[in-house]
Amino acid sequence: MTAQNSSAATTVAAARMHEVTEENRDIVDRVLDYSRQRLLMVDTPLDKPQSATELSRLAGATVTEQGIGAAKALSIFEHILAPACITTDDPRYLSFIPSAPSKAAAAFDVVVSASALYGGSWLEGAGAVHAENEVLRWLAAEFGMPAGAGGVFVQGGTLGNLSALVAAREAARDRAREAGGPLPERWRVVCSAEAHSSIASAARVMDVEVVAVPVDADGTLRGPAVRAALEEHGGSVFAVVATAGTTNFGIVDDLAGVGEAAAAHGVWFHVDGAYGLSAMLSPEARPRFAGVERADSLVVDPHKWLFAPFDACALLYRDPELGRRAHTQHADYLDTLTETTDWSPSDFAAHLTRRPRGLPLWFSLASYGAAAYREAITASLVLAREAAELIRERPGFELVRDPQLSVVVFERVGWSKADYSAWSARLLDEQLAFVTPSAHHGRANARFAIVNPRTTLADLVLILDTMDAHGTAGGQS
Numbered sequence: 177m178t179a180q181n182s183s184a185a186t187t188v189a190a191a192r193m194h195e196v197t198e199e200n201r202d203i204v205d206r207v208l209d210y211s212r213q214r215l216l217m218v219d220t221p222l223d224k225p226q227s228a229t230e231l232s233r234l235a236g237a238t239v240t241e242q243g244i245g246a247a248k249a250l251s252i253f254e255h256i257l258a259p260a261c262i263t264t265d266d267p268r269y270l271s272f273i274p275s276a277p278s279k280a281a282a283a284f285d286v287v288v289s290a291s292a293l294y295g296g297s298w299l300e301g302a303g304a305v306h307a308e309n310e311v312l313r314w315l316a317a318e319f320g321m322p323a324g325a326g327g328v329f330v331q332g333g334t335l336g337n338l339s340a341l342v343a344a345r346e347a348a349r350d351r352a353r354e355a356g357g358p359l360p361e362r363w364r365v366v367c368s369a370e371a372h373s374s375i376a377s378a379a380r381v382m383d384v385e386v387v388a389v390p391v392d393a394d395g396t397l398r399g400p401a402v403r404a405a406l407e408e409h410g411g412s413v414f415a416v417v418a419t420a421g422t423t424n425f426g427i428v429d430d431l432a433g434v435g436e437a438a439a440a441h442g443v444w445f446h447v448d449g450a451y452g453l454s455a456m457l458s459p460e461a462r463p464r465f466a467g468v469e470r471a472d473s474l475v476v477d478p479h480k481w482l483f484a485p486f487d488a489c490a491l492l493y494r495d496p497e498l499g500r501r502a503h504t505q506h507a508d509y510l511d512t513l514t515e516t517t518d519w520s521p522s523d524f525a526a527h528l529t530r531r532p533r534g535l536p537l538w539f540s541l542a543s544y545g546a547a548a549y550r551e552a553i554t555a556s557l558v559l560a561r562e563a564a565e566l567i568r569e570r571p572g573f574e575l576v577r578d579p580q581l582s583v584v585v586f587e588r589v590g591w592s593k594a595d596y597s598a599w600s601a602r603l604l605d606e607q608l609a610f611v612t613p614s615a616h617h618g619r620a621n622a623r624f625a626i627v628n629p630r631t632t633l634a635d636l637v638l639i640l641d642t643m644d645a646h647g648t649a650g651g652q653s
């Protein structure tokens with residue numbers, strides 16, 4: 177083969193994957209047909225996991241030197257792999273924090289991928305970043321933050337919390353240096369004992385200490401306890417974190433009291449609203465969040481209760497410049513981006529390359545309007561209250577706490593952890609619901625986390641009925 181021939185052969189082989197050809201037209205059609213059918217499916221099965229051994233047996237080797245072809249790969253996905261993934265937007269998926277993307281948001285996620293958009297810099301993605309920023313500004317205004325507030329959509333609450341805390345420590349360091357005093361030997365972050373595990377994870381990554389402040393009997397972190405911790409640990413505390421909707425119960429800390437305590441000590445106030453802060457969009461729950469407007473930074477996850485697909489967390493800074501100072505990456509090859517004053521989302525978190533993951537939320541909000549969001553969130557708040565009322569009255573059941581938001585925690589009297597586990601496994605096995613057990617103060621319980629406006633009281637009653645029918649682990653019916 178001459179050099180010319182060999183280079184032509186290489187070009188043909190490489191082009192196979194990228195040119196508009198018969199083969200690629202067929203692939204695109206198949207994938208879009210599948211996506212369309214999946215997006216518009218009415219009775220999507222709940223589905224359940226399979227063992228790796230079983231999946232290997234069923235799917236066989238799919239990554240091979242020659243490829244198995246798109247038709248076969250898509251068929252394996254449709255018939256073997258997808259059914260081994262639980263449908264997280266099923267109305268009876270009530271575990272952890274579910275997800276319930278709107279049709280517009282889920283469909284637009286396809287557009288984001290189809291368009292090869294880069295969301296890291298204004299230079300490359302100005303249009304996408306403009307739309308994301310409009311959503312961020314709208315959220316900031318809803319939360320009462322000042323007009324200059326801004327930030328970025330990151331992958332999830334864990335990365336949002338980490339990025340905010342890194343900015344907080346950087347700001348504390350700068351302040352300490354400016355004041356000419358010594359830097360603390362060990363930096364500390366104050367949060368409640370009920371804070372999400374991602375705060376401890378961030379602290380490990382940052383090599384800082386967590387001061388876990390006890391909550392009051394009702395599970396709420398309040399100002400006096402934070403004040404005591406700040407007095408004890410003095411200048412070593414770089415941030416106070418309050419939770420706006422704890423994961424296990426949906427409890428909103430006393431944001432005004434905690435924010436005031438942080439301000440009195442000149443400490444950064446971060447609000448982790450990954451799950452719960454969305455509820456502030458509903459007039460029903462809005463007053464619970466008084467004080468969030470004091471936040472120096474906050475997070476809220478659209479993939480939880482703002483009807484966006486995975487994965488998206490809105491990270492907002494009161495003063496975005498502090499986020500930029502902490503996170504901008506510098507290198508010769510990035511000077512084109514960093515030597516301008518353009519708003520580049522990469523500069524505001526611990527990341528560089530990013531997809532504009534805020535766009536599905538933007539498209540959904542633009543399509544349906546904010547009022548539709550308020551209504552849908554209110555529906556889950558109301559449903560949680562109704563479910564709690566029903567459980568309180570139901571013989572053999574005990575409500576663990578009155579729900580503040582949309583998490584309902586209850587016990588089936590006399591059940592052990594093994595009973596809950598066996599019951600939960602059976603619910604999934606029978607494709608009835610996905611409700612994993614939880615625990616509080618060492619006592620096992622069951623928990624409904626409701627964010628899907630399609631979940632009904634009848635769904636919840638149907639699940640409760642299975643707890644009547646289900647015997648103890650020793651003797652199941």
Ligand SMILES: Cc1ncc(COP(=O)(O)O)c(C=O)c1O
Nearest residue numbers: 273332333334372374423450451
């Ligand atoms: C209060 C709270 N913070 C942070 C997170 C972490 O968010 P992500 O899973 O998006 O990283 C969660 C997740 O459930 C949460 O409930």
